[in-house]
Amino acid sequence: MMKTFSVETVVSVLQSVVPAEERRVPLHEPVFEGNEWLYVKECLDTGWVSSVGKYVDRFEQMLCEYTGVKHAVAVVNGTAALHICLKLVDVQPGDEVLIPALTFVATANAVHYCGAIPHFVDSSQKTLGLDPVKLEQYLQEIADVRTDGCWNRQTGRRIKAVVPMHTFGHPVDLDRLVDVCQRYRLELVEDAAESLGSYYKGKHTGNWGKMSALSFNGNKLVTTGGGGAILTNDESLGRLAKHLTTTAKVPHPWAFLHDMVGYNYRLPNINAALGCAQLEKLPKFIERKRSLVQTYLHAFEKIEGVQLFTEPSFAESNYWLQVLLLDESYKDHRDELLEATDRAKIQTRPVWTPLHRLPMFQQCPRMDVSLAEQLERRIINIPSSPNLEAANHGEA
Known part of the structure; x- marks a missing residue:
């Protein structure tokens, strides 16, 4: 009753x-309830607490093994991860980036950090995330597809990328979204901040976009205190992501040589140690x-x-x-x-x-x-x- x-x-x-x-x-x-105390204590005992250490490498490798993505780069938080993802798919100042209106503010903030403009789209009742069917109908009304990309007829700006967020861990309809992106020449960047451990048709989220972002904030399923990761299946982009997030420093025994404007986004070893223990559970x-x-x-x-x-x-x-x-x-x-x-x-x-x-x-x-x-x-x-x-x- x-x-x-x-x-x-x-x-x-x-x-x-x-x-x-x-x-x-x-x-x-x-x-x-696992090896958190043991791994963090090792960092303290050995002094390897900053952005270099075995746990950073191990954490990245564990993320690759768990998600099936070829390259993972650990960074300070999910917003930083998403910022670098957008830069690496060539989001430029003045571009528009399609994102759900119903998402955490970090999704839009990362777009703004690139000098780009958030362009808000509707949600799906089925997933609570971005609705690819409505998006396609909308693009039919406002978008021109040219040899140099997708352009908004109403604003005159390039629409460069789509960033779906897998809301509360529920994957969006990725097959349909990938199809829309291909037909409208849009880059797909997954905001997978909430979806570590979620699968779309048997494959882990983060594998559909050219780049994807994870978060390990204190309230996430796996936490490093604060932290995030960049995921990609593109080897060159993976290397570039690591370079950019470590101040673009050129390897050298002692000289401070930097060949690009980089970002101090690297995850510390002590945080990665916590993440390794969390991933085990x-x-x-x-x-x-x-x-x-x-x-x-x-x-x-x-x-x-x-x-x-x-x-x-x-x-x-x-x-x-x-x-x-x-x-x-x-x-x-x-x-x-x-x-x-x-x-x-x-x-x-x-x-x-x-x-x-x-x-x-x-x-x-x-x-x-x-x-x-x-x-x-x-x-x-x-x-x-x-x-x-x-x-x-x-x-x-």
Whole structure:
């Protein structure tokens, strides 16, 4: 029998899943239960704590092995990774870059760092990420494809790239997006910041774009405290990414020779040590998070007006953050629900403010983004830490 929707009912269901504690139940907290102490202590004991050391190389190799991508370059954060990705696909000042309106602000910031202009597109109900079908329809209206690329008839600017973000770990429809990019001469750069451990049709995200970016922020499934990585299957771009992110210093026993304007974006060895230990546990983390999905699905299956968002049929998601999706008729209860969970010491949060509404991006071009705006009013993220499911099953 279905239960009538109420804020109190939703809070009660959440309390039945998350452990009752004196402290606030966080949205997503890191789990350190492997070799983190051992590896970090080795860095401290040996003095190899900065941007050179064996753990940086090992971390990059582990990322390649896990994702299937040929080259990985560890950097200070996901935004830096995305910045370099855009530069390496030749995004120039004045270019437009197509990005979802519903994404974290870092996606647009990285575009701006290149002197380029974010161009906002709508989301898909199926993935919560960029909708390639709507994008193609929109490009048919505004784009001219020439020998020198794709041009916006309305602004007169070149449209250089598309940056899909795999929202909360759910991959976008990459086959369709790749097809759109090929026909409109657009570079594809995947913002895979949230999707380490997610697969599209059996292949890890980050393998479709010429360049891709990961994040290892403290709230990610794998954390290095702060950190990110550039992924590519292009050997020359991989070498150039490493060169640019290490101040473009030419190897030499003692001389300071730099042959390009570079960036001090290299990840320190001590952070990479933490990342190596975290990657060793990633399969277990994902197993727990996918189990947590089933726990939440069972808990909410008979509550009217709210549903748990689940992965699209073509994907296997890491479920980085669990999503409660309010029915359109109950969207006005979103803030009331956020306030009620806060009082109950359960951390929840709304999705990001659509970027076209932020003051610095209000004048940027955009298509009709009505679904993104609708989703913003309906999405609530709920506690998603891997250790929640461990607690439910009595794991140490």
